[in-house]
Amino acid sequence: MPTVLDILNLNKKYCFNPSKDNPNDLPDQTGIYMISAKNRDCLEKIMVDVVIPELDGFPIIYIGISETQGLKKRDYRNHFNGTARKSTLRKSLGSLFKWQADRLYDKGGKYKFKPDSEQKLSIWMQDNLIMYYWLIDNGLSDLETKLIDELNPPLNIAKNKCPVNKEFRRYLSELRN
Numbered sequence: 001m002p003t004v005l006d007i008l009n010l011n012k013k014y015c016f017n018p019s020k021d022n023p024n025d026l027p028d029q030t031g032i033y034m035i036s037a038k039n040r041d042c043l044e045k046i047m048v049d050v051v052i053p054e055l056d057g058f059p060i061i062y063i064g065i066s067e068t069q070g071l072k073k074r075d076y077r078n079h080f081n082g083t084a085r086k087s088t089l090r091k092s093l094g095s096l097f098k099w100q101a102d103r104l105y106d107k108g109g110k111y112k113f114k115p116d117s118e119q120k121l122s123i124w125m126q127d128n129l130i131m132y133y134w135l136i137d138n139g140l141s142d143l144e145t146k147l148i149d150e151l152n153p154p155l156n157i158a159k160n161k162c163p164v165n166k167e168f169r170r171y172l173s174e175l176r177n
Contacts, residue, residue, distance in 0.1 A: 004146040005055075008032070011134045018080050018126040028070035032143055033133040034153070035062040035079070035089060042128040046096040050168050053151040055132060062089050062155040063147050065140040071133055080125050083112035092155045094121055095175035 016026060017038075036058035037043050043052070043059060052059040066074035084091040085106070094102070094113050103111040112118060136143065145159050152162040157169050 004143065004150050008134055008143070008147070011136060014133050014135075016076075016131045016133065018076070018129070018131070023072065023076040023080075026072035026076055027135060028072050029135050030065075030067055030137055030140060031071050031133050031135045032063070032065050032140055032147070033071065033075055033131050034060050034147075035064070035155075036060050036130050036132065038128055038130055042124075046093070047154060047168070050154045051152070051164050052154055058130065060151055060153045061129075062092075063144060063151065063153050064089070065144045067140050071135075075131055075133070080129075080131075081122050083118050084121075085110055085112035088157075089155060090118075090121055090125075091176055092157075092172055093125070094118075095172065097121070098175075100175070 016023075034055060036055060037052075038058065040052070040059055043050075043061070047061075052061065054060060064074075069078075078087045079089050082090065084094050090113075091111075094117060099113050099117050102114040102117040104114060105111045113121065148156045148159045149162065152160060152164055154165050154168055155172070157173055160169060
């Protein structure tokens with residue numbers, strides 16, 4: 001029986017490396033994406049004893065979709081170059097880096113990190129992460145849920161019900177609050 005990833009790979013897979021690829025080449029189309037580390041070494045201090053799935057030999061840490069904003073705006077601008085206020089990925093990474101004292105809260109209780117920490121995070125992400133993506137129009141939410149179920153990326157908290165890494169996700173949730 002084919003896996004969800006097998007079905008996804010019937011579509012063309014793209015890879016974006018923010019340290020060398022032009023963000024203007026990213027499409028403003030809907031799709032699904034996986035954020036992966038370029039190597040495990042960059043994760044060793046922030047994800048101890050975590051089981052991390054791989055794609056093409058790269059550790060997958062997060063899966064997401066862009067339904068309305070398009071991949072360029074959602075992924076590059078919000079995740080790789082934005083703030084934790086608009087990116088749960090950035091919120092998780094900054095929390096794992098123990099930047100809780102660098103949080104700046106808005107009136108609604110949401111936070112981003114101080115500008116220098118956001119800048120450090122952007123640089124770290126651009127140096128250490130890549131993004132795989134597939135241009136897909138329909139069924140994105142269901143596909144995202146099935147991929148999270150199948151692959152268990154450690155930084156996906158909300159839709160991740162896998163018992164593996166459950167304690168890490170609980171720890172990450174506490175750090176993020």
